[in-house]
Amino acid sequence: MSLRTPLAQSIRRQDANTVCLRCWRKLVHLPMPSRRPYSALAPRTASKSRASFNKDYFWANSTLKELFGRSRRELQSSAVGVRGTEEKTRGELLPHRRRKREKELAAAATATVESADEGEGNYPIAPDASAKLAAMSSALPPRSLKRVFMTYLSLSKPRLSFLVVLTATAAYSLYPVPGLLAPAATDTPSLSTLTLLFLTTGTALCSSSANAFNMLMEPEHDAKMSRTRNRPLVRKLISTRGATVFAILCGAVGTGALYFGVNPTTAFLGASNIVLYAAVYTPLKRMSVLNTWVGAVVGGIPPLMGWTAAAGQCAHSGTWQELLFGPDTAGGWLCAALLFAWQFPHFNSLSWSIREEYKYAGYRMLAWVNPARNGRVALRYSILMFPVCIGLSYYGVTDPSFVVTSSAINGWMTWKAVVFWREQGHKGTARGLFWASVWHLPIVMVLAMAQKKGLGERVYRGIFGYAGDGDDGLYYEVDEEEEGKGAMEVKR
Numbered sequence: 001m002s003l004r005t006p007l008a009q010s011i012r013r014q015d016a017n018t019v020c021l022r023c024w025r026k027l028v029h030l031p032m033p034s035r036r037p038y039s040a041l042a043p044r045t046a047s048k049s050r051a052s053f054n055k056d057y058f059w060a061n062s063t064l065k066e067l068f069g070r071s072r073r074e075l076q077s078s079a080v081g082v083r084g085t086e087e088k089t090r091g092e093l094l095p096h097r098r099r100k101r102e103k104e105l106a107a108a109a110t111a112t113v114e115s116a117d118e119g120e121g122n123y124p125i126a127p128d129a130s131a132k133l134a135a136m137s138s139a140l141p142p143r144s145l146k147r148v149f150m151t152y153l154s155l156s157k158p159r160l161s162f163l164v165v166l167t168a169t170a171a172y173s174l175y176p177v178p179g180l181l182a183p184a185a186t187d188t189p190s191l192s193t194l195t196l197l198f199l200t201t202g203t204a205l206c207s208s209s210a211n212a213f214n215m216l217m218e219p220e221h222d223a224k225m226s227r228t229r230n231r232p233l234v235r236k237l238i239s240t241r242g243a244t245v246f247a248i249l250c251g252a253v254g255t256g257a258l259y260f261g262v263n264p265t266t267a268f269l270g271a272s273n274i275v276l277y278a279a280v281y282t283p284l285k286r287m288s289v290l291n292t293w294v295g296a297v298v299g300g301i302p303p304l305m306g307w308t309a310a311a312g313q314c315a316h317s318g319t320w321q322e323l324l325f326g327p328d329t330a331g332g333w334l335c336a337a338l339l340f341a342w343q344f345p346h347f348n349s350l351s352w353s354i355r356e357e358y359k360y361a362g363y364r365m366l367a368w369v370n371p372a373r374n375g376r377v378a379l380r381y382s383i384l385m386f387p388v389c390i391g392l393s394y395y396g397v398t399d400p401s402f403v404v405t406s407s408a409i410n411g412w413m414t415w416k417a418v419v420f421w422r423e424q425g426h427k428g429t430a431r432g433l434f435w436a437s438v439w440h441l442p443i444v445m446v447l448a449m450a451q452k453k454g455l456g457e458r459v460y461r462g463i464f465g466y467a468g469d470g471d472d473g474l475y476y477e478v479d480e481e482e483e484g485k486g487a488m489e490v491k492r
Contacts, residue, residue: 203270349420
């Protein structure tokens with residue numbers, strides 16, 4: 001409607017556009033609208049408008065549920081599902097998408113078959129002791145003494161250092177000391193407990209130094225492997241300067257303990273092992289597969305250190321020629337050869353399971369460079385342990401019975417190596433050889449110590465007494481010339 005319609009009837013046309021609505025009301029004598037406060041108008045307006053709203057305006061969800069039997073969210077989800085199904089259906093109809101999907105399914109099927117063929121071959125390798133200690137120390141307060149101790153302990157690779165000390169101690173105990181074979185128990189040469197203490201301490205410190213230098217040289221490569229990514233230098237738990245000082249101190253103190261507490265030859269072997277491991281083996285890992293042979297030499301030196309430590313107590317001059325190349329040094333070299341040969345089946349099976357990580361980190365290992373040769377090398381050195389153990393018995397280090405017992409455990413190890421070589425690590429053969437090597441070394445070393453030359457006879461005599469009548473067997477026989485010289489001295 002037009003509010004200006006009465007205005008055209010009451011006033012002249014020429015004045016219609018100049019009169020406002022208020023003046024027009026006065027001219028036509030209409031009542032003026034009353035002004036009321038909003039507080040009085042609001043309740044009346046609300047009451048009128050409230051009656052005009054339907055409940056569906058506020059309760060749309062219930063209305064949808066009454067009409068369709070579903071709520072709004074259920075309807076939306078079903079609509080999205082239908083839309084996604086339609087898009088998927090439309091996508092599968094496209095030829096290039098169908099071909100791509102077929103390729104993906106074929107690749108997935110191939111991977112499944114390979115994993116099924118390998119069985120337990122790709123078994124996960126747990127992080128080493130250094131990574132575990134570093135992870136534990138990172139959870140401790142930053143400046144706590146326990147955290148500092150655990151961080152430095154992780155630099156030493158404690159598990160590996162402990163095994164190195166055990167091999168040196170085993171060779172030390174295998175040395176045929178004359179006092180252990182003599183019938184008398186007094187005034188005879190014997191192994192010194194103090195020398196053994198210096199040997200174990202110095203060997204552990206030298207091993208810790210070599211391991212710390214190894215970590216210092218490859219933190220960026222350790223970060224690429226699951227076994228080593230939690231090491232202290234990778235996680236920045238210790239500075240490079242602190243690790244360097246630790247490595248130098250361990251090397252100096254360990255070499256000094258071996259030099260003054262054992263003999264210079266053993267100290268030279270300990271220092272040489274640090275240099276060989278840190279300066280040759282570590283950089284060679286990224287250059288050539290020969291790093292495995294160098295690492296095996298490093299593992300064979302600790303038994304030779306234990307042998308020279310024991311031989312130094314019975315030597316005449318104590319020179320390095322006598323301790324390393326004397327008439328009684330064959331046992332030491334055979335112990336070193338046993339550790340040298342053992343490391344190939346052990347490490348080759350271990351590295352096969354993480355060969356892709358070695359490849360990604362840039363380490364040249366036979367497991368991925370030449371898998372066929374990896375199996376052959378493991379088998380070759382497993383067979384080599386037969387003549388090594390026979391040689392220990394031949395040179396008088398162990399009893400002849402050790403040939404039989406060691407051949408049994410060596411045969412088990414060799415069979416696992418044959419299967420590993422034949423299957424090239426698949427079908428769980430790598431894991432089988434790895435665990436066989438883990439048990440093989442301690443069993444062989446314990447058998448060698450239990451069947452040490454003359455030890456069984458000594459135990460028998462200690463239990464049942466000495467053979468022979470009277471006290472004739474309690475003393476050494478004296479030559480007639482020495483007896484005559486003694487009689488002449490008495491007369492004088």
